[in-house]
Amino acid sequence: MTDTSNDKAPAYSSNDTWSDAVSLLTGYKVPPRGSVFKDKLYGNDDIPLMKLEISDWDVEPDLAELDAINAMSWRTQNSGWRIENTDFVVPFFNGPSSVGSTVHMKKARITLLGTDANHDVPAGGVDPGGTFGAGSSLMPDGFKGWDSTYLSSYSYGGGMALEALLNEPYSTFDFSWGNSSPVDVMQAVDLTGFDRVASAYDRAARFFYLSRATIQNWEDELGAEDAAWRGQAAGVFWDIIHQLGVTYQNYSDTLPLEFVFSKAGDELRRAKQGINNAISALHGTWSTWALYEGNPLRWLHDILLEVTDEIWDNNLVKVRAKADSYGGYYGGSTTWSNVVAKDGFTTTVNRKNGGGPYGDLNNMTTWKAIGDEAISRWQESVKDTLGTGGSKALDAVHNSWIDLTKTLQKLTTQSVSLQSDYQADKAQAEQDKADKAAADAAAAAAAAQDKADKAAAD
Numbered sequence: 001m002t003d004t005s006n007d008k009a010p011a012y013s014s015n016d017t018w019s020d021a022v023s024l025l026t027g028y029k030v031p032p033r034g035s036v037f038k039d040k041l042y043g044n045d046d047i048p049l050m051k052l053e054i055s056d057w058d059v060e061p062d063l064a065e066l067d068a069i070n071a072m073s074w075r076t077q078n079s080g081w082r083i084e085n086t087d088f089v090v091p092f093f094n095g096p097s098s099v100g101s102t103v104h105m106k107k108a109r110i111t112l113l114g115t116d117a118n119h120d121v122p123a124g125g126v127d128p129g130g131t132f133g134a135g136s137s138l139m140p141d142g143f144k145g146w147d148s149t150y151l152s153s154y155s156y157g158g159g160m161a162l163e164a165l166l167n168e169p170y171s172t173f174d175f176s177w178g179n180s181s182p183v184d185v186m187q188a189v190d191l192t193g194f195d196r197v198a199s200a201y202d203r204a205a206r207f208f209y210l211s212r213a214t215i216q217n218w219e220d221e222l223g224a225e226d227a228a229w230r231g232q233a234a235g236v237f238w239d240i241i242h243q244l245g246v247t248y249q250n251y252s253d254t255l256p257l258e259f260v261f262s263k264a265g266d267e268l269r270r271a272k273q274g275i276n277n278a279i280s281a282l283h284g285t286w287s288t289w290a291l292y293e294g295n296p297l298r299w300l301h302d303i304l305l306e307v308t309d310e311i312w313d314n315n316l317v318k319v320r321a322k323a324d325s326y327g328g329y330y331g332g333s334t335t336w337s338n339v340v341a342k343d344g345f346t347t348t349v350n351r352k353n354g355g356g357p358y359g360d361l362n363n364m365t366t367w368k369a370i371g372d373e374a375i376s377r378w379q380e381s382v383k384d385t386l387g388t389g390g391s392k393a394l395d396a397v398h399n400s401w402i403d404l405t406k407t408l409q410k411l412t413t414q415s416v417s418l419q420s421d422y423q424a425d426k427a428q429a430e431q432d433k434a435d436k437a438a439a440d441a442a443a444a445a446a447a448a449q450d451k452a453d454k455a456a457a458d
Contacts, residue, residue, distance in 0.1 A: 010048070010375040011037050018158065018382055021390030025279055025397065026172045027187035028161035029180070033382065036150040037296075037375055041113050043146075045364040048371030049300050050110050054362060057091060057107040061336040062321040064105050067091070071107070072308060081291065081298045086112040090304070092311050092361050093319045093338060097345045102337050103319055108361065110304075112297050114148040125291050126156045129178045153178040155294045159286035165191055165279050194272035198265035201255065205262035208251040215245040267404050274400030278393040285389035293381045300374035306352045307370065311361070318345035 013019075013034040022030055043051030059067045074088035088110055095103030115130075129152030133145045157177030164175050171190040176182040222238050256263045292298070320341040325334045349366065350357045351373065358373075359366030 010372040011379050015383070016387070017390040017394075018386035021282065021393050022158035022161060025189065025275075025282070025393065026158070026161035026165060026175070027183045027189050028158060028172060028175060028177070029183075029187075030154045030158045031150050031180070033154060033379065036154045039144075040147045040150050041296075042144075043111075043113055045368065047364065047368045048375055049114070049296055050112050050367070050371060052111075052364065052367050053109045054364075055107060055109070057105040059105050061105075061338045062323075064093075064319075064321065064338055065316065068105070068316055075305060075308065078301050081293070081295075083112065083115075083295070083297050083301050086115055086297075090308060090311070092315050092347060093345075094347055094362060095340070097340065097347075099340050099343060099345075101340045103340060103345075104338065106362070108367070112300065113146040114151065114295075114297060125294075126160065127152055127295070128156075129153070149179040151296070153180045156290060159283060159290055162279050162283040162286065165189060166276070166283060191272060191276060194268050194275075198262075198268040198272075201262040201265040201268065202260070205252070205255045205257040205265070206260075208248055208255060209257045212245060212248040212252050215241060215248055219245055264408065267408075271400045271404035274403075275397050278396035278400070281396070282389050282393040286386060289381065289385045293378075293385065296374055296378040299377040299381070300371065302377070303370055303374055307349050307358070310349050314344055314346050315361075318342045 011034050013032040016033050019030050019033065022028055037048055042048055045052070057067075068091040071089045071091050074085040077085040090108040090110060092106055092108070093103040094106045095101055113132075115127075127148070129147075129149035131145065131147045131149065157180055160177050161172055161175055161183070164170075164172050169190075170192050171188065172183045173185065173188040173190065174182045175188070218241050219238075222241065258266065318340055319338050322337050322339045323334050324337065347361045348357055348359065349361060358369045
């Protein structure tokens with residue numbers, strides 16, 4: 001069952017089929033989904049995935065639009081899932097919204113958390129995670145540093161554990177990832193165990209089959225049970241051989257041999273292949289997800305694109321540079337200012353498709369809402385992609401295991417088995433011992449009675 005101790009938006013731990021599937025198939029424990037962000041990937045002012053500073057931008061009004069365009073080059077540098085610029089500026093005008101009002105340019109400087117110069121990620125793909133300490137003079141007040149190893153253990157560790165089962169040594173013994181502890185020896189999975197057990201069944205089936213044939217030869221050579229030569233001792237010996245043949249025939253029927261392999265061994269091999277196929281399919285789903293959707297900064301980038309599209313349409317292009325000239329023909333001067341030139345100017349940004357406002361660009365709570373939305377979208381991708389893949393994998397493994405269980409149950413529900421024979425022999429030996437003790441006691445009593453009768457007669 002998934003851990004629900006961190007069930008608080010925007011990320012929560014309940015209904016985590018991906019975690020359940022990874023735990024069952026590999027023994028690797030991913031951290032609770034609700035714990036991989038909070039206090040680990042938060043910047044200043046409780047803003048997820050980024051640290052943020054808002055300040056006035058000292059830019060010439062007549063060059064403001066050009067500077068804004070240049071400042072947003074990160075939009076093309078960060079193309080799709082390849083996030084390569086992690087320190088950039090979002091420009092916007094601030095001031096009254098009425099046409100003719102003077103506004104001035106501000107900038108939100110953003111640094112994405114979870115990667116540094118030593119990492120290629122968040123460009124996409126598997127990342128072992130890292131840490132960045134607090135206390136730098138370059139960081140805003142309230143920034144505590146970040147730790148992406150927990151996120152990596154969740155997003156990438158589970159997939160790498162699946163990969164360990166698909167490649168040599170086909171086992172998760174001692175597997176670990178990021179800051180996680182090695183897989184517990186009692187929880188580790190070793191797919192080669194299916195082959196070893198199947199081979200053991202094969203050897204047992206061949207032994208019973210060949211032994212039954214050998215005993216049958218002995219029985220044939222001794223002749224019929226009522227052969228004329230046979231005395232009491234020979235009859236007992238023939239009966240021993242006959243019963244041994246019946247027993248081995250029962251074993252052979254219980255564990256049949258099909259060509260050179262046992263039926264049980266073949267079922268084990270088929271179950272292993274079914275489980276391997278389920279793991280392979282889930283690993284393929286995870287591999288694509290890890291590349292294109294696994295890093296939450298990819299989702300944050302998508303939202304920032306939406307936000308800057310709205311800033312462009314409802315803020316930047318609503319403003320024009322206005323020249324004001326003073327003085328005469330000679331010695332005059334011109335000053336520039338930015339004014340609202342079109343209706344609809346706003347500093348408020350909204351969620352896409354009418355999802356409600358994030359808030360005013362000047363407020364830190366707006367950027368926190370943007371970060372929360374990124375985590376929510378990342379979590380939905382986990383549930384929709386990895387959760388669906390995990391559910392399919394668990395169903396496939398269940399079906400493979402059910403077929404195998406039906407075969408193995410036949411080995412334990414037959415009337416003849418090694419265990420039942422042992423228990424029967426043990427019970428018979430105890431009964432024989434009790435019978436002998438009773439017979440000895442009766443003989444002793446009879447002897448005592450004879451002695452008493454003789455004494456009385458004398």
